[in-house]
Amino acid sequence: MVKIVDVAEAAQVSVATVSRALNNNARVDPVLVERVREAAERLGYRPNAVARNLRRQGTRVWALIITDINNPFYTAVARGVEDRAQEAGYSVLLCNTDEDQAKEDRYLQVAAQERVAGVILAPRSTVSDTSILEANGIPLVVVDRQLDREADFITGASFEGAVMATEHLIREGWQRPACITRPSDTDTTEQRRKGYEDVVRRHGLPETVRHVPFHTDGGVSAIRELFDGDDPPDSLLTVDSMLALGALTEVQRRGLRPGRDVGIIGFDDAVWTTVVDPPLSVVAQPAYEIGAEAARLLVRRIRGLGPATPQTLIMSTTLILRGSSRRVRRR
Missing domain, CATH: 3.40.50.2300 (Response regulator)
Structure with missing residues (x-):
């Protein structure tokens, strides 16, 4: 049976355009309407x-x-x-x-x-x-x-949450906080990056940001490169719980202890955050309520x-x- 996606492919338009054209939506270019109708007729497409x-x-x-x-x-x-x-x-x-x-x-x-x-x-x-x-x-x-x-x-409130977290790190005496974030086309994590940058700029501290793709090693490679650099961070803000796990993994591998050797704070209060040693500081979002x-x-x-x-x-x-x-x- 011919489907709407088949018509879209034959007419070289999106499924949305096919739907609008066949439903006589006035906003569709008449040239595209004609192309869609011709493709539908040629393929024998008939909406049920x-x-x-x-x-x-x-x-x-x-x-x-x-x-x-x-x-x-x-x-x-x-x-x-x-x-x-x-x-x-x-x-x-x-x-x-x-x-x-x-x-x-x-x-x-x-x-x-x-x-x-x-x-x-x-x-x-x-x-x-x-x-x-x-x-x-x-x-x-x-x-x-x-x-x-x-x-x-x-x-x-991602921006505000990142501001609170970064201000806390600085109040605790950490002077080189880094932000481990996601790709820049992800709005929420960009707000968290901007919150971090707003705070470190106001305090005159160096900005260190690493973007980590989704479905990688949880940021372990990026964090490893940071710690191997000439001026490694003394603390980390991670923008989600998966990156926080990556940070804890690399810190543990190096024999460092959170809270003593390096500060770590993440986003989202996942169930595991209270059972690691020491427990993880977080910016908790009202996920259920959202x-x-x-x-x-x-x-x-x-x-x-x-x-x-x-x-x-x-x-x-x-x-x-x-x-x-x-x-x-x-x-």
Whole structure:
């Protein structure tokens, strides 16, 4: 059976453009409309009108599209979404993109084709294309990372959290803090980098930033290079819990003790942070609450009760101080 993706490929346009063209959307270039219709006719594509109309009456399924199910932050977000969805009578389809833009695009296409009632998305980057949802009238709420287009958005206070964490390191007497962060097209981690840089500049300290790709060794290589350099850092701010694990791994390999030889503070209060020795200081995000609030907003959008303009909610972060960043002087 010919699918909409086949038409898109034949017409050399996006699935969203095919959907808009076949639904007589006035914003589509007439040249593209003609190309899409010609491709659809040539391939024999016929939308299933009965199934489409049934779906438009209201499916009871949401798509939750996140970037990394192994990240405890997203696990907590997913729990918040699911709990509120169940209360409202919806089921949740969990989609894990593995920080892969192509996988994210496919999941968005599936969500549109299946006419889900709504989508909650943690985008891979600021330029993720969600136009296919708009073309199909599917409400969208974005969590954690902002898009460069208008959409309902809920996140934690990343910049402020990084400022609190870096100020704490300096108050404890660490004078060469470094920031271990993610690719620069990831909005949330960029906010954390900027918070770090704001503090060290105000204190006249050197800036040391290392960008670590997703799905690597947890930043171990970058941290190893830092410590092997001519002017190694005496403390580290890591922008997520996976990088914090990488930092602890390398520090332990070198025989260094957090809090005495090096200060370490990370983002997200994962369950393991209290069982390492010493326990890890963190900037805790209200991950469950972010998911729950995203679900509440999506329900309002589905029911046509939300505000006319997209809403942005930035939820407070909390600095939790433990032994990894509190400086213990050598005797």
